[in-house]
Amino acid sequence: MSRKRQQAPPLTERSTDPADYQRVPRAVAAMPKDFANGFEIAPHSHERAQLIYATAGTMRVATSDGMWMVPPQRAVWMPAHVRHGIVMSSDVTMRTLYLREDAARFMPDACRVLPVSPLLRELIVRATELPMHYDEDGPAGHVVALILTELRGLQSLPLQLPMPSDLRLRGLCERLLATPGDQRTLGAWARTINASARTLARHFQNETGLSFGAWRQQARVLEAMGRLGGGAPVTEVALDLGYDSVSAFSAMFRRAAGASPSHYRPRSQGE
Structure with a gap:
């Protein structure tokens, strides 16, 4: 028996399968896809470079080297073949651009946060x-x-959170990410991995390029972006992240992010 020839996709076809966008004969292919709060996209990679962006909602993008929080005012540039996973911090309307190699030549060769x-x-x-x-x-x-x-x-914007390769230190960093408001000192955290405060400080600097304090502050900034993008009140976020006052949190956030906390909240909610 002869097989029926498979029909070519119509020119008006849309798709929510990333695989369909990797070899489409166009310089840029744009895919719309919506995700529910908490949805996780397992680590994967693409043939094409990718601009990961959402018009609404906030997501956390992670590679083996770092983590980025992506609110609607920002996007993450992901070079081709870089393995990454994504977790939705709220309901997300993702709008992704896939760039062909020749179209992406002028873009960074490493992951970067970009303003939109x-x-x-x-x-x-x-x-x-x-x-x-x-x-x-x-x-x-x-x-x-x-x-x-x-x-x-x-x-590009300096909003990456570098992750260490050392397994003990990476485990500690993951605990810090899970409890960003924990106020324990460097010495107290060092004891959890049977190390001295001096040793832990040296490991942080060598593995991430940041001091313990700077790394923890960056983790808090990114966590705040995620919560604010999901609509959490500024006061609630400030207290949850261990700050004694909203003013202290807002001053820190503005220095690190270049904008006030309210700038990252959904426009329809206001303060």
Whole structure:
């Protein structure tokens, strides 16, 4: 018996399967997909480089080298073939760009946090509404060209949380991430891994490039971004993360993130 020939996908086809976007013959392929709070995408990698972005909600992106919290005002650049996992910190409307190798040549060769301007946000949303095989010579092609122009001018933000490779230290860091408001001193944490405070301080600096205090503060900033992006009140976040006052937390957050905590909360909720 002869087999029926499989039909080619229609030009207007959309997909929520990332595999469908890896070899589509276009410089940029944009995939829309929504996820519920708490959903986890297991560690994986893609043939194409990826801009991981959400128009609403917050997600945590992690590789073997670091962790990034991604609120709606930010995106994570993920080079091709880098293994990463994603956890949704709230309901997320993810809008992902997959860039072909030639289109991604001017982008960083390592993971980076990038700002997303209102213009870039609208361009990304429009790109996810295009058919997978959009007309490169028509209006869709101009949208994609403008996206690439906008990406070319972006400056990365220092919002990575480096993760150590040493297993004992990595386990301790994971405990700190699970309890970011824990106020224990460096010495107290050192005793949990049978080390001296001096030894732990040296390990932190060697493995992450940050002091213990700087690493913990960065962890708290990223945790705050996630909670604020999910709509948690600023006062609640400040107290949960171990700060005695909202003003102290807000001052720290503004120095580290370059914006007030309220900037990271959903626009519809206000303060």
